[in-house]
Amino acid sequence: MKNFTLKQLHYFSTVVETESIAEASRKLYIAQPSISIAIKNLEYTFGQQLLIRHHAQGVSLTPDGRRFYDKARELLRLSHEFEQNTLADSEKTSGKISIASFESVAPLYIPKLVAGFKKMYPDIEIQLHDGEQHEVMVGLHRGQFDLAFLYDLELDNSISKDALNVPHKPYALLAADHPLAAKDSVTLAELSREPMVLLDVIPSRSYFLNLFSEKGLHPKVAYTSPSIEIVRCMVGQGLGFSILVTRPSTKVTYDGQKLAYVEIDDDMESSTLIMAYLKITEPTKPARLFMDYCRNYNLDDCSIQAI
Template identity: 65%
Template sequence: MAHFTLKQLKYFVCVVESQSIAEASRQLHISQPSISVAIKGLEDVFNQQLLVRHHAQGVSISANGRRVYERAKELLRLSNELEQDSREEDELVAGTISIGCFESAAPLYMPRLVAGFKRLCPGVSIQLHDGEQHELMHGLHRGRFDLAFLYDLELESTIVKEALNAPHKPYALLPADHHLARQPFVTLAQLAREPMILLDAVPSKSYFVDIFTQAGLSPTIAYSSPSIEMVRCMVGQGLGFSVLVTRPRTSVTYDGQQLVQLDILDDMPDSALIMAYLRNNQPTRATRLFMDYCRTVELAAVTPLAASA
């Protein structure tokens, strides 16, 4: 009877998800010929073509390969759980957690969470990825991520979600010398009269615009960028205001300009940062412990340093 290995399945799953043997080679730190041989071995075992090779254009999965891919992911998940559970009696925790985080929130929250958790569970390896909301959801469904940190906006019912102790109310970001920056707070009507710098990342883009349209206002979008620091720098240079949820713990931009964060007086829908996983893919022990740790951490930002007079 022919046999296959978990290593072969791991290589196959990585190739399917990266759609490229070359990219899988980079991610796994394994030579391309070794990956090709492993997948050819799987195809020989199952007597089926699992991948369609496209010259200079990567690979795509066959119909038979799709069925094997889904089973392979489940086998790898069970293998990981068995390995972790076998260590419980010795009170050791090991394994790998793959985590995706919304790109504007990732720099502020993930390094701190990972560093704190690693002090408690040094045997757990954590792989971090950042991206937009649709990329994180795709990663959860494809089995690329065990856990995702994203905002509770336009999410599917296929995930289990839990709000984190992080800021969730939008605020206005203004250059320190802006005439509105001297006020204790601002209103949407006041902001709508100024040019807006929009964080152009899905679903933030529509969320921030909807805040105004639901109040019967039409913001004038002067510039947009998917980078939160680019948005902050453009505000710092006096090109307009922005509305954000993530609160960096500094009032200074990359290029040394001073900013002011002001609360917005109007009632607005919140945008809670959550951790989420697929409903039909229960977290491993290591993932559960990481989630437990995240529940204990206060993520609310301290008040940024006041701008210079």
């Protein structure tokens, strides 16, 4: 029987995913020599070269290493599933859930969901991560996250999806003293004649711009930012309009400027928040408990919506 440990596999997988022993060391808080020794022991044990070391340029997988990584990742997933299901089946329900969310969802929904769930299951640990949608999807596919909260835009069919709210329609964000702010509603054509402040994250960027291009309109993008609050502040200063689905309960920006939310007349694609996990995996029991809680939590009753 070959002698190896799950810890060695974990070190190896982290090196593969970060493409660097140094970066894996920082991520794992483990000294680089310990990681290097673990990988060399795996290579010796299985008689295969798993990695190609590039001087000052990280590492890459050999063909044997690619096959080994796929098997190692599956074994680590099964080990995690076994551990978490066993903890959740004990008299005192415990375990760990790793949750990722599209970065604008994170502050708007996740704290409420976590706070309510922790009241029911105080011994289940929840680890939170946020990022752009492609970052969340990469982590989900690599087994770094149990669940992901995303918008059902530009996603492939590798994931199972649970809708968590009804579709929400975008609205126009304007400075309170903007001439269009006094109207009950505006059209995309009216907005396209004004400078635009664009939320510059994927898939939001393409989603908002496509609303115009589908109608043959091409607004002038004057400013971009990946931060919703920067976008709101730029609009509040009168530097342009924006389109969002985010509706914070306050219409005042960080720097004290007043905003107006104005509905848009045009028919357009709405957005739906989903809870996602990989189809090829079975969620752990702690993850299933959290999913059940989220399904029973009516997000449409919240005063905040997001994209």
